[in-house]
Amino acid sequence: MTIQTSLGRRGFVVGGATVAGGFSLGFSFPHATAQAAEVQEVNAWVVIKPDDTVVIRIARSEMGQGTLTGLAQLVAEELECDWSKVTTEYPTPGENVRRNRVWKNFSTGGSRGIRESHQYVREGGAAAREMLIAAAAAEWKVPASECSAANSVVKHGSGKTATYGHLAAAAAKLEPPKEVKLKDPKDWKVIGQPLKRLDTRDKLTGAMIYGIDYKMPGMLNAAVKACPVNGGKLKTFDAAKVEKMPGVKKVVSVDGNTVAVIADTWWNAKTALEKLPVEWDVGKSGNVQQDDITALLKEGLTAKEAFVGNKAGDVDAAIAGAAKKVEATYAFPYQHHVTMEPLNATVLYTADKCEVWCGTQNGEAALAAAAEAAELPVAKCDVYKLMLGGGFGRRGRADYVRQAVLIAKQMPGTPVKTLWSREEDMLHGLYHPTTMCKLTAGLDAQGNIVGLRVRISGQSILASLAPQSLQNGMDPATFQGFMPSGPEAAYGYNIPNLLIDHAMRNPHLTAGFWRGVNVNQNAVYMECFMDEVAEAAGVDPLEYRLKYLKPKYAAVLKAACDKAGYGKPLPAGHFHGISQVMGYGSYVAGVSEVSVSPDGVLKIHKITAATDPGYTVNPAQIERQIAGSFVYGLSAALYGEITVKDGVVEQTNFDSYNVMRMDEMPEVDCALVPSGGFWGGVGEPTIAVAAPATLNAIYKATGKRVRELPLMHQELKKGA
């Protein structure tokens, strides 16, 4: 058990060890103490202690996806260190600012932890290795070229050896090499290995400190309630009604739209908040109904004006001249992240300093938000990252950090933890955007696609979160999976005449990045429709896709189908559906095996994935990301739906926003088929193939095309 004692302001307790200044995982020391005499920072990425412990600095945030371990593998590969002695720590975003962004980007989203930092973190490991070798060569007065490093030991041809722990102090004083040569992938020993995660043990004993668990001496706790209608304001509240309740210290207004009760414990704060009389000015969105949102999106399906995301040839002429036309309209609801750990941040604000302890996917954005809310220079603020109880995109935005600072600002000198209830979290999400999609294909007499028209109508994430990033009003991210080219999310089919456009229609809820983002619904639209077109052409969906897919897409789809035994006999009543997509730099495909009972009960027996992420840094963790992605994607497909009544989100907790549990978990199989030469992400892309593969299998089982999610509203019973 951890009990807070008399610690200084920046001190806190993790599992009984007092540390200061930053947060580290696995009981290593943070940067501030890492510079103490006995611990040597060889360079920004590598700290080596006299006992040979190697502390690898990780800038990205660990939230379950395994990036902490994967990034450490990349550094360790080049460092030539003993993996059994590797631990990790987070530098703080403030330290990154002070050191001219030596750790570069902290942002952890878009499956980019590894794929966007593999080069410079490997270079960091290689530079540290060269410095350790140079230190040994200097000590032995031999040329560095006669020395080599392996397993945390430098060796010379004469038989001399020195450990990294011994050499670190001298190495730290050397100039870093100007250039380093990275290993050829064929020589990798650590990258590509199914190594165990570095952060597991404390998660099994209750010792891991998540943001919600953080404690400080004299800390108070805040419970918050924002105007239930997004965009509305706080009118009045009657603090006198609750000020005498147990533990209550203060009732405060926050940002003109939120009220917070600050108390000794969060339970007391929440209990008082529930009794607090509050009046809201719900504003113009207070009368928005779900039907209004549906109507808004429907109108966009046929609107004249739209942003063009992908265009080839003359689609209208091609479809007009086609022998056969296939048309379908799909709809995708709002969905919620529901991170298991509700949002929270602990803040200590004084007139000249603001410090934040929280789980965040973007430490730098959290720092910027804290400085802005505190009205202090960034140099007087810092953010100490704690373990995230899930992120999925929700913790990429610093709205909860900003709010926590605005609350703590009203209690200068007293640390305040602000924690959202699950109900508050449901009401004030950054929802996966809702869209609809109308697809029209023209086929020639032989069943070949001569033209494809795709109209997306619905909400833009950038318009909600970063309107300054819109390009002449257009949100390019809307076209994820439909993009004409690029390494991110390019469309896989060669179709001669093509038009994919987006009529932006933005309801009042805030849309956000939600694991998988726009690839998810775009894959449902395209991959389910492809099955419809294949059927119209009288061709098997796999064979039909292979006529149009580019080589890497085709290879991964074939790999998934081979692994699943697509086309081979299945148990009676079982059916396969397939899908494929490219997202986050990786090529993925899925095969779902389902049955539907005569009275309409769906069972997903097995789902098989194939993934080509270029290089596989840790196949064991990739397999876990794939299985987890299926849970996330199938939870959304089965149950995920946020609806609005009188401007307010209707779902309030897991009783009204269901997710998949263990009894519904299908068997998962996967084929990792890395083709080399590129670095793709693995945390998200597989989500997108879960729903369309399953919907395509449901069609085969029932003859029903499900074009609207979630599945819980769909009647799958025979004859219904």
Next chain:
Amino acid sequence: MAVLNVNGKSLQANADPRTPLLWVLRETLGLTGTKYGCGIAQCGACTVHIDGVATRSCQVPLSSVSSGKKIVTIEGLAQDGKLTKIQQAWLDNDTPQCGYCQSGMIMAATALLAAKPNPTDADIDAAMTNICRCGTYKQVREAIHAAAKA
């Protein structure tokens, strides 16, 4: 002032008797391994053992457990740093992702294996209704089977 038997120790808890055990553990006693996920007994993140029964502590008022009932939390499983065979199976199988739900998962699995040392998949489905948003269900199932064999 209530006196609770938590992890074999007698602890004093100064809180309103209506306070849920979850918040007494977390805020009064500082045992933060037991997690808040929903507050309505849906997600299982707050699962503890009360007299050996896996119980969602967010729905248990302090007043109902202050009469000598034996409460065991995640912090009470490993003894002197030695993991239980279930925790060890979790470790060997690299089970957690973010890990936030795993305290509750392990408490539920521990109660399951105490009642049924060799659970079937159907037993696991029935007993393990905890929510994991990272989606570790496959690894949890494998770890339970591995622990049963250990």
